[in-house]
Amino acid sequence: xxRLTLAFALFGAMTVVPATAFAMEPYLPKSPKAFTKVDVDxxxxxxxxxxxxxxxxxxxxxxxxxxxxVSAAEIEASLQKAxxxxxxxxxxxxxxxxxxxxSRAELDASVDRLIAAxxxxxxxxxxxxxAKSYRLxxxxxxxxxxxxxxx
Ligand SMILES: [Ca+2]
Ligand SMILES: [Ca+2]
Ligand SMILES: [Ca+2]
Numbered sequence: 001x002x003r004l005t006l007a008f009a010l011f012g013a014m015t016v017v018p019a020t021a022f023a024m025e026p027y028l029p030k031s032p033k034a035f036t037k038v039d040v041d042x043x044x045x046x047x048x049x050x051x052x053x054x055x056x057x058x059x060x061x062x063x064x065x066x067x068x069x070v071s072a073a074e075i076e077a078s079l080q081k082a083x084x085x086x087x088x089x090x091x092x093x094x095x096x097x098x099x100x101x102x103s104r105a106e107l108d109a110s111v112d113r114l115i116a117a118x119x120x121x122x123x124x125x126x127x128x129x130x131a132k133s134y135r136l137x138x139x140x141x142x143x144x145x146x147x148x149x150x151x
Pocket of ligand 2: 101
């Protein structure tokens with residue numbers, strides 16, 4: 001893999017936060033952890049009764065003028081906020097000297113950090129399995145819960 005491809009892969013990895021985390025459309029949990037959280041009565045099935053309150057909570061968060069309807073402008077504002085959060089996260093991860101911009105050297109350094117963090121057996125390369133385990137480990141402890149936090 002060339003360094004450039006790897007850089008793209010790196011940015012790709014950062015967008016791993018599912019789009020659904022910001023979206024107000026109802027969605028089904030896809031990871032075991034998310035499923036357990038939604039399956040409130042732990043019967044191994046998620047039902048409308050379990051999904052609805054979560055969807056309504058997100059709805060209320062987007063309905064900032066509290067008029068009981070989510071307008072295009074409110075959706076746009078919420079997507080805008082999500083984008084700003086993502087921007088800040090990218091900067092927090094990559095802009096190590098905090099000058100508000102990511103230099104190529106900072107990018108290269110973060111590639112090195114990523115490889116070092118994921119290369120479990122320290123052989124200098126990341127196998128698909130190592131990449132998967134690393135991704136899972138990251139998903140298990142997300143930096144900031146983007147989905148369900150209170151305002
Ligand atoms: Ca509204
Ligand atoms: Ca910088
Ligand atoms: Ca390795």
